[in-house]
Ligand SMILES: Nc1ncnc2c1ncn2[C@@H]1O[C@H](COP(=O)(O)OP(=O)(O)OP(=O)(O)O)[C@@H](O)[C@H]1O
Ligand SMILES: Nc1ncnc2c1ncn2[C@@H]1O[C@H](COP(=O)(O)OP(=O)(O)O)[C@@H](O)[C@H]1O
Ligand code: SF4
């Protein structure tokens with residue numbers, strides 16, 4: 001098997017959410033940290049789609065920002081073709097690597113500069129990376145617009161003249177401008193209607209095949225993830241609960257949280273399966289439960305789960321972080 | 334035959350603008366029977382919320398009901414005074430919105446808000462109203478309700494707040510609950526809990542529900558009947574399993590195909606080309622004609638009304654008997 005394109009190694013980040021220094025002195029409080037991502041590792045092979053799935057606040061967007069370098073890790077590293085992105089990459093080398101990475105955001109309304117022509121928005125990465133001249137750039141913009149199903153004339157229009165789905169096409173064209181290998185897609189269709197979502201998901205699959213792209217695909221929607229991903233990582237409160245190829249995850253999931261997420265998907269085919277409402281809600285990330293963070297909601301939790309944190313371990317085709325899986329207790333219910 | 338709780342006949346909502354009149358809801362008709370859950374589904378801008386707002390008399394001027402009738406237990410409520418409407422809201426019709434914070438006042442405790450609402454509609458003493466409020470919170474699944482009732486909204490999580498809003502909507506035992514995207518802002522694991530509570534409590538009390546959502550999955554597991562809206566009109570309305578399993582209207586068919594599911598392994602999703610038209614540019618004839626794979630001549634000239642087809646109504650010329658015979 002080929003070496004992974006992207007390697008995320010023991011990535012952690014904690015945000016300082018303390019009150020200002022003076023308040024803390026007066027109220028005698030310690031500094032307060034929110035551990036948004038906690039020792040997360042996974043790798044992504046060239047040409048595949050790796051999905052991160054999890055509920056709000058589980059750390060999906062934070063991992064995306066760490067990977068594209070919008071945020072620095074507290075510890076851990078991201079390797080691209082074996083080269084560390086956090087350590088000592090400067091100047092030309094860093095720029096060369098950066099242009100091979102792009103990101104598409106959830107909100108196609110906020111991520112495009114409203115005062116710029118669409119043509120300039122799409123050409124921006126070309127300018128930043130100083131790759132092409134004026135005429136060449138215009139040609140490339142026209143080509144990109146056609147590639148994402150818009151027309152070359154659209155270059156002269158402004159973002160507000162486009163619908164949500166068309167704006168997401170513009171964002172995709174911009175991401176493709178510098179010929180990247182790897183695109184981080186953070187909930188690219190969550191703000192779109194289902195019929196438009198289908199258009200964008202189909203487009204993303206077509207482009208992947210055509211251009212040999214590798215995706216990190218982030219979503220809270222398991223049905224969308226099932227449709228897009230080759231492999232999937234399930235996040236809960238900043239930690240990976242389970243990592244498996246898509247087929248295994250949907251047919252032979254191991255972790256109780258994965259099972260809960262799968263059970264919570266509404267039954268569109270009306271097979272009569274009822275959603276099993278789970279107990280409780282996601283705990284505050286400021287004060288996560290001790291041991292396994294899922295223990296207050298887990299039907300399999302026991303004393304060990306409340307004190308000892310489970311590590312991600314390999315079980316056949318799956319990696320799971322769960323004591324019950326390790327002990328074989330999950331098979332008994 | 335039982336009288337429906339709610340009947341809406343030819344409802345039309347318009348907004349006068351500088352560039353002419355926009356019709357956000359166009360000749361919409363449906364009824365909801367006692368204890369029934371009617372789902373209203375459609376993509377953003379289809380007119381779902383406007384239909385809900387019209388029923389509870391909360392359309393912001395200059396928007397107005399330009400035509401049609403809305404009846405609650407057979408009595409018109411679209412032309413009553415705003416005072417009378419305020420009494421109907423809360424007493425006869427409960428409301429649940431997407432963002433629980435729009436229904437809760439951050440400055441008052443949960444107890445103050447529930448007791449105030451209960452006493453506005455029911456002749457109860459303060460102490461009895463408080464008892465009723467605690468019982469309601471208990472019903473919607475707030476643990477330790479007797480103590481938590483004196484908390485402020487910000488002390489609750491999103492899912493807990495939505496439970497409080499459900500309690501608020503039900504506190505005067507309304508006959509109809511209008512829920513506009515009640516679970517859209519919540520995580521999937523909490524969504525199921527909220528749907529469950531809402532459905533169970535309404536069933537216990539015999540209240541009908543109008544459940545507005547863009548999420549077909551939520552409709553599939555909650556509704557008895559469903560109305561699919563497109564560009565301000567009802568495209569298809571009928572029993573939920575019929576509409577979902579064998580959609581008749583080309584738009585519903587496209588919509589169902591475009592939703593990824595957990596069980597199918599399709600490589601590509603069905604794609605409906607284009608997007609829903611803006612209100613200012615609704616095409617002549619059938620509003621779906623620019624996107625419809627089955628479009629034919631008549632679709633460009635005549636606007637189809639929802640016509641009876643099997644046990645539902647479908648607004649598409651393909652189901653016009655005269656058309657079939659011609
Ligand atoms: N700049 C920041 N300062 C403090 N806390 C932050 C910051 N950014 C994110 N967080 C916290 O880190 C955690 C993870 O956030 P993140 O945005 O990665 O979640 P997510 O999985 O993308 O959620 P969603 O589905 O809502 O987009 C959350 O608890 C969030 O509140
Ligand atoms: N104040 C307003 N003035 C003009 N048009 C409006 C106004 N409010 C809503 N609309 C339009 O009415 C249509 C239906 O809106 P709405 O009922 O909110 O849709 P939905 O709830 O189905 O997403 C939309 O096209 C919307 O833009
Ligand atoms: S470690 Fe324990 S609490 Fe955590 S998921 Fe496994 S069984 Fe449940």
Ligand code: SF4
Nearest residue numbers: 619622625632649650
């Ligand atoms: S009336 Fe014509 S255009 Fe409209 S949905 Fe039916 S076939 Fe399609």
Ligand SMILES: [Mg+2]
Nearest residue numbers: 060061062186
């Ligand atoms: Mg996010």
Ligand SMILES: [Mg+2]
Nearest residue numbers: 381382383513
């Ligand atoms: Mg709405």
